[in-house]
Amino acid sequence: MEDTGKVSAGGLLGALLRWLYPPVCLLCRAPGAGDLDLCPGCRGDLPWFGHGCPACARPLPPGAGPLCGACLKRPPPFDATHALFHYAAPVDRLITGLKYRGRLSHARLLGELWASHAPVTDPPDLLLPVPLHPERLRERGFNQSLELARPLSRRLGIPLETGLLQRVRPTRAQQGLKGKERRRNVRAAFEIAAGTVPAHVAIIDDVMTTGSTVGEIARQLKRAGAERVEVWVLARA
Ligand SMILES: [Zn+2]
Ligand SMILES: [Zn+2]
Incomplete structure (x- = not known):
C-alpha cells in the first residue's frame, strides 16, 4: 500500500x-x-534553503555575495545551482528512506514540494536526472534522482531525459572522500550516449555535497554543446 x-x-x-x-x-x-x-x-x-551562492548554493550569510569565495577562485563548470532544502532533519530521513528502503512515496512527496518551488522564470529545455551505474540500478531497483524528477517534469511540463547520459564507470561512494579525491573518483564516469544536447539543461540530483559529480556531468554537457547548465538539487549538504 x-x-x-x-x-x-x-x-x-x-x-x-x-x-x-x-x-x-x-x-x-x-x-x-x-x-x-x-x-x-x-x-x-522543513529546512527550506535560504540565501546561497547563485553558482554553487553554498549557504551565504545575508547580505554577502554575490558569489562565494570558492566560486570566485575557481568558477564551477555549471552556471547556477538551485537547492530546495538544506540536508537536515526531517528531509534527510525522507531521502534515506527513499534511497535505502525504497520508499517511492517519499519521492512523490518531495518531487511535488519541489515542483511548487522550482525556478521557472527561464525554464530549461530538459531535465536530466543524474544516472546510476547499471549495476547500482539493478541493486536498488530505481534511480532516486529520476523518481524525484518525474513529478517535476509532469508539473512543469519540461521533458525528462534518461537516455542522453550514461554512467559508464562504477564509482566508489563519494562519502568520506575529500574534494580532490571526489573529482578524481567521478572523472570519466559519464558519457553522452546518444541524441542531441539542447542549449539549456537542468541536472537533477537528490543531494549535493561538493558538487564534483554534477560538475563532471556539466563539463560533458558543455563539451557536447550545451550553453547553459543548471544544477537543481533537492538538498544541499
Ligand atoms: Zn559558490
Ligand atoms: Zn506530520
Missing part, C-alpha cells in the same frame, strides 16, 4: 484513490494537507 507508483494521481481514478487512501503525513502519520502526504506541522519543520 505504501508505493502505488504506477497509478496516475490525476483524473477520476486519482479522486477515488484519494478518497480510499486519504493523504497521511509520511513523517508523523497525522492527516495530510491538501493532496500532500505531509501535515501542516511537519511542513513547518
Whole structure:
C-alpha cells in the first residue's frame, strides 16, 4: 500500500484513490494537507534553503555575495545551482528512506514540494536526472534522482531525459572522500550516449555535497554543446 507508483494521481481514478487512501503525513502519520502526504506541522519543520551562492548554493550569510569565495577562485563548470532544502532533519530521513528502503512515496512527496518551488522564470529545455551505474540500478531497483524528477517534469511540463547520459564507470561512494579525491573518483564516469544536447539543461540530483559529480556531468554537457547548465538539487549538504 505504501508505493502505488504506477497509478496516475490525476483524473477520476486519482479522486477515488484519494478518497480510499486519504493523504497521511509520511513523517508523523497525522492527516495530510491538501493532496500532500505531509501535515501542516511537519511542513513547518522543513529546512527550506535560504540565501546561497547563485553558482554553487553554498549557504551565504545575508547580505554577502554575490558569489562565494570558492566560486570566485575557481568558477564551477555549471552556471547556477538551485537547492530546495538544506540536508537536515526531517528531509534527510525522507531521502534515506527513499534511497535505502525504497520508499517511492517519499519521492512523490518531495518531487511535488519541489515542483511548487522550482525556478521557472527561464525554464530549461530538459531535465536530466543524474544516472546510476547499471549495476547500482539493478541493486536498488530505481534511480532516486529520476523518481524525484518525474513529478517535476509532469508539473512543469519540461521533458525528462534518461537516455542522453550514461554512467559508464562504477564509482566508489563519494562519502568520506575529500574534494580532490571526489573529482578524481567521478572523472570519466559519464558519457553522452546518444541524441542531441539542447542549449539549456537542468541536472537533477537528490543531494549535493561538493558538487564534483554534477560538475563532471556539466563539463560533458558543455563539451557536447550545451550553453547553459543548471544544477537543481533537492538538498544541499
Ligand atoms: Zn506530520
Ligand atoms: Zn559558490
